[in-house]
Amino acid sequence: MKTSWTYLNPGRRYSICSNFREARGCSFFSWMDPPVCERSRQIIPGLLRRVNKLENEVTKFEKEVGRRRSTEHPDK
The missing domain is CATH 1.20.5 (Single alpha-helices involved in coiled-coils or other helix-helix interfaces)
Structure with a gap:
């Protein structure tokens, strides 16, 4: 689990594939917290x-x- 610190989602936790940014990674992405x-x-x-x-x-x-x-x- 990671935490977003972007302007639109400060402090909002999310989960992604551990290989998200790699060529072999999948595109799994899921917010764990509701929208800010x-x-x-x-x-x-x-x-x-x-x-x-x-x-x-x-x-x-x-x-x-x-x-x-x-x-x-x-x-x-």
């Missing part, structure tokens, strides 16, 4: 951008904390 409503299509991409931005900030701050700890306590 219009309101969700409007909200989910913005929320994902916000989460990604916050995760990047956390990573940046964790690196900064690690850097400061290593310069303040080089023996640890």
Whole structure:
């Protein structure tokens, strides 16, 4: 099972043939979740951008904390 992150189907799960993109693959494709409503299509991409931005900030701050700890306590 995979998850779509396209504009029209953000977070919608689907199942495909494991060889879907190969010449010998079949064309099996099936949505596992119902269609995403219009309101969700409007909200989910913005929320994902916000989460990604916050995760990047956390990573940046964790690196900064690690850097400061290593310069303040080089023996640890």
